Amino acid sequence: MTDDIRRFSKLKRVFVGRDEARARETQITNVTIEHRGVRVRLGSATDRTAAESFIGSIIFVHEKDAISPPKGAFFIHDLIGLNVVDEDGADIGVLKDVLKHSAHDVYVVERDGKEILLPAVKEFITKIDIEAKTMRVKLIDGMIE
Numbered sequence: 001m002t003d004d005i006r007r008f009s010k011l012k013r014v015f016v017g018r019d020e021a022r023a024r025e026t027q028i029t030n031v032t033i034e035h036r037g038v039r040v041r042l043g044s045a046t047d048r049t050a051a052e053s054f055i056g057s058i059i060f061v062h063e064k065d066a067i068s069p070p071k072g073a074f075f076i077h078d079l080i081g082l083n084v085v086d087e088d089g090a091d092i093g094v095l096k097d098v099l100k101h102s103a104h105d106v107y108v109v110e111r112d113g114k115e116i117l118l119p120a121v122k123e124f125i126t127k128i129d130i131e132a133k134t135m136r137v138k139l140i141d142g143m144i145e
Contacts, residue, residue, distance in 0.1 A: 015060040082135045
């Protein structure tokens with residue numbers, strides 16, 4: 001999952017697994033960029049059987065190898081867990097998930113065991129402060145009921 005497939009050409013080591021907790025570090029030995037996507041040869045996939053064991057896996061990169069998002073954009077893993085507050089600083093809940101939709105993302109905020117869905121657009125999301133772990137939102141009537 002990347003916005004720039006050329007970035008794989010610069011990577012030397014990655015982590016591969018079904019989830020981050022079970023991912024194992026391995027070397028990238030070759031990268032081929034094609035019109036269909038990217039083909040990555042892993043050092044730990046020494047034969048077809050070993051390569052087949054990676055089916056369904058995700059490639060993770062060390063944070064130092066991550067590409068910085070453009071200004072005003074954020075990695076989803078940096079958003080999850082943010083405290084969501086309204087314009088007056090009153091607690092709304094905690095950001096639990098980001099739903100990807102064609103028009104725009106939707107933030108899933110948990111409040112008192114219930115989910116609030118907030119469109120991830122400037123009209124509602126007024127400030128995101130990763131360092132302070134907060135997201136300030138502008139609500140309209142009926143949005144959290």
